Amino acid sequence: MQYTDILRFARDAATAYPLRTLLSVLAMAIGVASVVLLTALGDGARRYVVGQFSSLGSNLVIVLPGRSATGGFNPANGITTTPRDLTVDDAAALLRAPAVQRVAPLAVGTSEISAGGRVREVVAAGSTASFMAIRNFQLAQGRFLPEDDWRSSAPVAVIGMTIRNDIFGNQPAVGQLIRLGDRRVRVIGVLKSTGQGVGMNTDELVIVPVALAQALFNSNTLFRIMIQARGREQIEAAKAQATAIIKARHGGEEDVTVITQDAVLATFDKLLGALTAAVAGIAAISLLVAGVLVMNVMLVAVTQRKAEIGLIKALGARGSTIRQIFLTEAAMLSLAGAVTGYLLGQLGALILRQLFPVFPAYAPGWAVAAALMTALVTGLLFGILPARRAAQLDPVDALMRH
Amino acid sequence: MTLIALAAIERVFHLGETDVHALARIDLTIAAGEYVAVVGPSGSGKSTLLNLLGLLDQPTAGTYHLEGRDVTTLSPDEQAAVRSRRIGFVFQSFHLVPRLTAAENIALPMMLDGVPVVVREQRVRQALRDFGLDQRANHRPDELSGGQRQRVAIARATIMQPALLLADEPTGNLDRATGEEVVHLLEALNAQGMTLIVVTHDAALAARAGRQIMMEDGRVKSDVSHAASTTLTSV
């Protein structure tokens, strides 16, 4: 028997009993849809948390001045009571570390901003061009700090969206001169609004070159040094290298704290990933149930179509042909169910995303693939028994009992 | 030429404690092109004999040669191939597939045998014409009369041009006139050279055959041939 004929024969047989077919397709569809939808929920939660954290920048390592209390006993601590300050030179030295991709020194202080008669207090951050890449800033207008020598104090500033609206209202901001403390600086860019996320609110920030900030605050110290490692697996190396370099520069004294944000992130990522997998597993049980239902439906089909099976045996069908016909029918039911379920699940995820736009409810590719595969495999597996039963029917019995 | 040779064929059904000898030591030869009627009381083993001849059932003992070949020792797949190419069945209750049209029912044996669609369509068209079913090609069995259904079944049984046509009470579900029509069709096929074996309760129908085999308790009670009575009736 030709494959196209088997397909057509199985399709016609399935559609000849619409209720039975509908039931098993529905069961399979519910199974697949629940896998798609539940993993979309689980993975959405994971993405949401990871997204919130990585808006702070990815592969981030942060150097803070001073030892953390948990650092353990160090004899050097007994001698020098005040830790050394972090300087721009310290930051520049970290660029030598092989695991480090980018470094941005960060000096932070408050200042006063005025333009066109309006005055307000702001948090000013002094940094370098790399700050944007490390922190994943997006620009709404203009450009970020220039790739200058870190010692250059070019009179330029990048401002947050709230400040831009407060100071300039509807007027264009980029290119305007403002007064920041006792300096006149030109606005060269505006940061895209991010709203209140995890970490500091960039909408209310003014970013200037680090040398300018230090001059404004009249201090040589840094608030912290931001480091971006070359990759996720390089984070620990970057941390160790940064610690070693600063220690060497500070006369062998380990007077800084180096933290990695990705350690926290990775934990969340793993936890929520495992949760999604567990949810997918539970949903997959419904696929198994659907497989059992398909088997039952096919067993009923074999009983119902006993005479037909006897007949095609009498007409010269081989046992393998009959097996193929029934397996194909089971596969069709499963496939139809899987596709319907996939579409239903994606529709459900779409509705979720419409209702909660911040929640990225996308079913992960692996879950969708696994659900479709499981549906097909269970359908086929549970189709084997009915197909064998059909092929083993005694034709005389099948024909005469009718 | 001998088409069928049965030697010491037995068929025993085990029903709990008791053994039912549906066929007991049957020896029988049937030549190619014969027209045989199998008669006998109910339960005498007529259907069992026909099922054995059609390779739908296996004998408990004995050998069956079809066209000179021992078919009792063939594998199930080889037997299926013989059923497909050499044997045609006509049943009392037609056994048409309800969801398939007349044309599709007729094409079924060719489809199962993997005959290409073009050949199938052409042969089905010819068969529909031969059996007066041109207008019914796309009708489903429930839209056909009993006589039309049996004609579809006969067209299906003969579409592979088998050597042997087996009919178990082919007129049993039909009224007299329609039954006669069907018998004429079968006889016409026999006239073209197809060996025809008909199981029947109808004495008048049995009398038309060139050879009558009377069964009783699983044995051949009498086996009469009258060469003269073989009539060439055309439809």
Ligand SMILES: Nc1ncnc2c1ncn2[C@@H]1O[C@H](COP(=O)(O)OP(=O)(O)OP(=O)(O)O)[C@@H](O)[C@H]1O
């Ligand atoms: N599957 C079976 N299991 C047990 N006994 C059977 C089976 N098939 C047939 N028999 C027995 O074998 C004997 C012959 O049956 P068979 O069907 O061949 O009779 P028949 O001559 O065709 O009768 P009828 O004219 O009523 O169709 C009967 O006694 C019947 O009960």
Ligand SMILES: [Mg+2]
């Ligand atoms: Mg009978």
